[in-house]
Amino acid sequence: MELATKKIVLRYHWVFRIREGWGIFHQSLLGKIGLVLLLLFALMALCSYIPPRLDPMYDPMTGVDPKISHSTGPSMRHWLGTDFMGRDILSQLLAGARIAFMVGVSAAFMSIFLGTAIGMIAGYVGRIMDTLLMRLADMIMVMPTLLVVLILSSLFGQLNIWTIVLIIALFRWPGVSRVIRSQTLSLKQRPFIEAARVAGASHLRIIFRHIMPNVLPLSFLYMTFRVTSAIIIEAALAFLGFGDPGTVSWGMMLQWVWKTGHMFKAPYWLLPPGICISLITLSFYMLGRAMDEVLDPRLRREQEAG
Amino acid sequence: MAEGRHNPLLELRDIRKTYRTRRSLFGSGGREVVALNSVSLEIYHGEIFGLVGESGSGKTTVGRLIVRLEDPEQGSIRLEGVEVTKLRGKALRDFRRKVQMIFQDPYQSLNPQLSVFDTVSEPLTVHRIGNSSQREEQVRKALTAAGLSPPEDYVFRYPHQLSGGQRQRVAIARAMVLKPSFIVADEPTSMLDASISAQIFNILIEMREKLDATLLFITHSLAAARYLCDRIAVIYKGNLMEIGSADEIIQNPIHPYTRALLDALPRFGDCGEMKYYGTLLGREREYVEPSACPFFPRCRPADETKCSRDKPLLKEIFPSHFVACFEPDLKQAEGSGGDTCFYGT
Amino acid sequence: MLLEVENLSVGYQTKKGFLKAVEEVSFTLEKGKSLGLVGESGCGKTTIGMALMGLLPPNGAVTGGRVMFEGHDLLKMSERELRGIRWRKIAMIFQAAMNALNPVHRVDDQIAEAILTHNPQISKEEAVKQVEELFELVGIPKTRMRDYPHQYSGGMKQRAIIAMALACRPKLIIADEPTTALDVIVQHQILQETKNLQKEFNISIIFISHDISIVADVCHHIGIMYAGQLVEYGRREEVFNNPMHYYTKALLSSYPTLSREKKQLLPIPGDAPNLVEPPPGCRFCDRCSASGATCKTGPPEWVEITPTHRALCDRCLEDCGERKHKS
Numbered sequence: 018m019e020l021a022t023k024k025i026v027l028r029y030h031w032v033f034r035i036r037e038g039w040g041i042f043h044q045s046l047l048g049k050i051g052l053v054l055l056l057l058f059a060l061m062a063l064c065s066y067i068p069p070r071l072d073p074m075y076d077p078m079t080g081v082d083p084k085i086s087h088s089t090g091p092s093m094r095h096w097l098g099t100d101f102m103g104r105d106i107l108s109q110l111l112a113g114a115r116i117a118f119m120v121g122v123s124a125a126f127m128s129i130f131l132g133t134a135i136g137m138i139a140g141y142v143g144r145i146m147d148t149l150l151m152r153l154a155d156m157i158m159v160m161p162t163l164l165v166v167l168i169l170s171s172l173f174g175q176l177n178i179w180t181i182v183l184i185i186a187l188f189r190w191p192g193v194s195r196v197i198r199s200q201t202l203s204l205k206q207r208p209f210i211e212a213a214r215v216a217g218a219s220h221l222r223i224i225f226r227h228i229m230p231n232v233l234p235l236s237f238l239y240m241t242f243r244v245t246s247a248i249i250i251e252a253a254l255a256f257l258g259f260g261d262p263g264t265v266s267w268g269m270m271l272q273w274v275w276k277t278g279h280m281f282k283a284p285y286w287l288l289p290p291g292i293c294i295s296l297i298t299l300s301f302y303m304l305g306r307a308m309d310e311v312l313d314p315r316l317r318r319e320q321e322a323g
Numbered sequence: 324m325a326e327g328r329h330n331p332l333l334e335l336r337d338i339r340k341t342y343r344t345r346r347s348l349f350g351s352g353g354r355e356v357v358a359l360n361s362v363s364l365e366i367y368h369g370e371i372f373g374l375v376g377e378s379g380s381g382k383t384t385v386g387r388l389i390v391r392l393e394d395p396e397q398g399s400i401r402l403e404g405v406e407v408t409k410l411r412g413k414a415l416r417d418f419r420r421k422v423q424m425i426f427q428d429p430y431q432s433l434n435p436q437l438s439v440f441d442t443v444s445e446p447l448t449v450h451r452i453g454n455s456s457q458r459e460e461q462v463r464k465a466l467t468a469a470g471l472s473p474p475e476d477y478v479f480r481y482p483h484q485l486s487g488g489q490r491q492r493v494a495i496a497r498a499m500v501l502k503p504s505f506i507v508a509d510e511p512t513s514m515l516d517a518s519i520s521a522q523i524f525n526i527l528i529e530m531r532e533k534l535d536a537t538l539l540f541i542t543h544s545l546a547a548a549r550y551l552c553d554r555i556a557v558i559y560k561g562n563l564m565e566i567g568s569a570d571e572i573i574q575n576p577i578h579p580y581t582r583a584l585l586d587a588l589p590r591f592g593d594c595g596e597m598k599y600y601g602t603l604l605g606r607e608r609e610y611v612e613p614s615a616c617p618f619f620p621r622c623r624p625a626d627e628t629k630c631s632r633d634k635p636l637l638k639e640i641f642p643s644h645f646v647a648c649f650e651p652d653l654k655q656a657e658g659s660g661g662d663t664c665f666y667g668t
Numbered sequence: 669m670l671l672e673v674e675n676l677s678v679g680y681q682t683k684k685g686f687l688k689a690v691e692e693v694s695f696t697l698e699k700g701k702s703l704g705l706v707g708e709s710g711c712g713k714t715t716i717g718m719a720l721m722g723l724l725p726p727n728g729a730v731t732g733g734r735v736m737f738e739g740h741d742l743l744k745m746s747e748r749e750l751r752g753i754r755w756r757k758i759a760m761i762f763q764a765a766m767n768a769l770n771p772v773h774r775v776d777d778q779i780a781e782a783i784l785t786h787n788p789q790i791s792k793e794e795a796v797k798q799v800e801e802l803f804e805l806v807g808i809p810k811t812r813m814r815d816y817p818h819q820y821s822g823g824m825k826q827r828a829i830i831a832m833a834l835a836c837r838p839k840l841i842i843a844d845e846p847t848t849a850l851d852v853i854v855q856h857q858i859l860q861e862t863k864n865l866q867k868e869f870n871i872s873i874i875f876i877s878h879d880i881s882i883v884a885d886v887c888h889h890i891g892i893m894y895a896g897q898l899v900e901y902g903r904r905e906e907v908f909n910n911p912m913h914y915y916t917k918a919l920l921s922s923y924p925t926l927s928r929e930k931k932q933l934l935p936i937p938g939d940a941p942n943l944v945e946p947p948p949g950c951r952f953c954d955r956c957s958a959s960g961a962t963c964k965t966g967p968p969e970w971v972e973i974t975p976t977h978r979a980l981c982d983r984c985l986e987d988c989g990e991r992k993h994k995s
Binding site: 519665 | 708709822851852853855856857859878879880881882884885904908909919920922923924925926927928929930931933934935936939
Binding site: 208211213216218231 | 419
């Protein structure tokens with residue numbers, strides 16, 4: 018058989034699997050709502066590049082309307098109004114969507130990467146390695162992330178947004194690693210791993226070729242939940258005044274509302290970032306729940322066959 | 324298999340293996356369970372050797388020790404004269420090329436995420452044998468030999484798209500793709516339909532001829548062992564009870580436990596006057612000293628004094644026919660076992 | 669006649685279409701007799717058992733036929749009426765039933781509980797006494813009655829399950845692979861005991877298995893199933909000594925004998941047909957050694973060999989003489 022054919026067939030297999038998964042996903046109302054909301058937020062994030070190009074006064078950070086120097090309500094010129102120094106709230110909101118995605122996805126990706134790797138190593142190597150890594154995970158798990166970041170930022174001054182992402186990732190892997198570890202432990206007992214050992218496969222090969230493909234779906238599932246928590250942590254930090262002053266995130270917006278005393282005076286300023294934070298976390302959560310269902314029948318089908 | 328009589332391909336000498344039960348929350352447990360008790364075996368080049376026993380007899384442990392999935396506590400395992408239990412690094416890799424295993428449950432022994440091609444070609448990739456087109460050729464040959472032909476119909480399927488019998492044939496193809504000299508087949512048909520077992524048996528027999536391989540066939544059925552094997556060893560609670568040529572064990576079983584196993588074989592068809600030995604005790608003896616013969620609690624013809632005190636050793640009762648029993652009863656049961664009486668495997 | 673199954677057909681709605689799992693299966697079972705249904709996995713044998721009990725999964729449905737049990741059609745009964753019959757008159761021993769015991773309750777309590785649910789009129793003490801009798805019957809020592817399931821071996825769990833099935837003195841027991849996962853010796857003991865119990869209580873049993881050798885010894889009648897159809901049915905001796913359908917013949921030749929001369933096993937080549945779109949002719953013809961042109965075109969007819977022995981094969985009478993020489 019030609020290698021080219023082989024590759025096509027294998028790719029076809031993945032297409033088939035994704036289509037099959039989509040079929041199940043499609044039946045989940047929660048998942049569909051979540052996906053539509055996420056697409057809207059993604060659209061917002063993409064649109065964030067438009068206003069500053071139209072007019073420099075629409076720049077979320079530096080653009081100030083020359084005619085306005087205080088917070089105003091919605092108007093034709095500023096659809097959602099302006100903040101205390103005349104910056105456009107809509108363009109800030111759009112830029113916030115971009116930051117939320119960036120923070121959420123990159124922090125989640127890093128923590129999932131760490132969690133999966135550590136979980137697989139702990140589960141596969143076992144013994145002392147397992148004990149050490151899992152105690153470390155326990156220790157980190159009981160540390161309140163928010164508090165630690167607060168302390169760090171009071172020690173080192175204002176933190177860069179990427180530092181915040183990194184810290185979130187470093188503190189959010191233990192939950193994932195526990196799940197991946199137990200999955201790895203049960204996989205390690207399965208005869209196909211032993212068959213690979215008898216075939217002469219090295220430990221690295223067993224981990225990457227036999228264990229990883231079987232735990233990755235689970236990792237991706239956890240990733241959607243981690244996105245949620247990363248966005249919330251970033252928003253909380255920013256709101257408390259420890260965000261990156263150089264970025265416009267929804268948490269920063271809320272902080273400006275609060276700091277300038279507009280909390281109860283300017284609902285047009287307070288509500289949009291608040292609602293956006295709630296909705297984006299909710300939609301990632303709903304997506305995760307739907308993915309949970311997609312992954313579940315696959316396991317069920319395997320059991321049926323057995 | 325007389326030609327290799329003096330230098331066996333595989334030799335197990337005084338193997339002992341114990342497992343410690345997990346200590347439970349309240350301090351009980353942590354007991355030592357003897358899986359194998361000074362087991363010695365010799366398997367000669369080119370033969371199919373059958374290891375017959377019930378679950379918990381340690382038969383699977385023997386297989387796992389031979390392929391180095393586990394290590395014995397005591398004793399030595401030699402393949403072609405080379406000590407296996409101490410192999411490390413490159414020597415272990417070379418050993419893995421020569422010894423392969425077919426697992427019991429084909430639903431569990433194939434990675435659900437890998438295609439048939441990836442599964443069967445893995446040993447070749449691991450040992451860096453051939454280039455990709457040579458590997459493809461090898462995989463195709465192995466699949467055909469395992470009865471999956473044309474191989475093109477199967478290479479791109481995934482385990483969940485295969486029936487149990489097909490999965491086991493994929494597992495067999497994976498075991499033979501390296502052309503090993505020794506293969507352990509651990510109850511390869513116990514999870515499959517009875518009608519499929521015969522296919523697997525015949526594939527194993529062909530495999531021996533094609534690869535000039537030696538097989539250890541682990542099974543719970545004397546009938547299956549008789550069909551496939553040249554020699555049979557019967558194992559009970561980690562102790563070998565009887566070893567002999569397959570025909571000898573079936574036609575002339577001596578050990579009461581072997582006889583009990585034969586009695587219990589499900590049979591059908593025109594069996595005429597049934598041949599029964601009746602060596603199994605209806606109700607087990609309850610209090611038995613640890614030094615007793617392992618089969619003593621269930622043995623009807625046992626000598627209450629002798630058998631309850633000591634463990635009998637394997638003795639050569641007939642040429643090449645070893646039995647671990649103090650007072651073997653040499654009289655055989657009457658009855659037909661003709662060719663119209665079929666046995667379950 | 670205790671049970672009469674007439675032209676029973678059952679199907680499942682699947683993603684790939686309507687799967688005809690059982691088609692036009694007919695058999696009868698007298699009181700105190702037992703029937704063995706044998707076939708490879710996917711031939712519909714378990715489905716028959718489930719259909720008789722009214723326990724088909726949600727995507728399954730009976731599409732035709734009658735199941736007369738003591739003169740009443742089980743298929744026409746309401747769920748309420750069926751519940752009155754299940755366990756009390758028809759009991760079932762499921763595949764891997766050993767795992768059906770609840771690990772957190774003592775075994776005797778579980779069985780007493782089952783008795784009480786089905787006979788609310790009897791007292792707790794009576795139920796416990798009945799359990800004692802049942803355990804005696806199935807050969808579990810009295811000292812082990814108050815154990816938890818995990819303290820039992822596989823064989824003992826299976827005995828407890830049999831005791832549970834016998835609890836209400838049913839007329840019919842449907843046993844689906846009752847001895848899979850048991851050791852040879854334990855399996856033998858349990859089969860022998862089942863045989864004795866059946867005689868003692870005059871119970872009818874339907875044994876369902878993929879392995880002829882397991883059902884053969886305990887059954888009076890044997891039904892061979894292939895691809896959703898019953899293909900041969902008759903008294904045990906008739907089916908084994910004079911198999912007529914080519915599938916039965918092929919099946920028998922895949923079992924070893926222990927005769928002095930080793931006999932080559934002849935496995936059946938190929939795979940069973942797809943039951944969503946079954947072939948129009950004989951379903952076995954692609955794997956059959958004797959199939960002719962007519963086999964593929966039209967469905968085969970039942971051929972009666974003796975009043976109690978029939979086979980679903982047009983050609984089965986053609987070379988009877990030749991077959992006798994061969995065996």
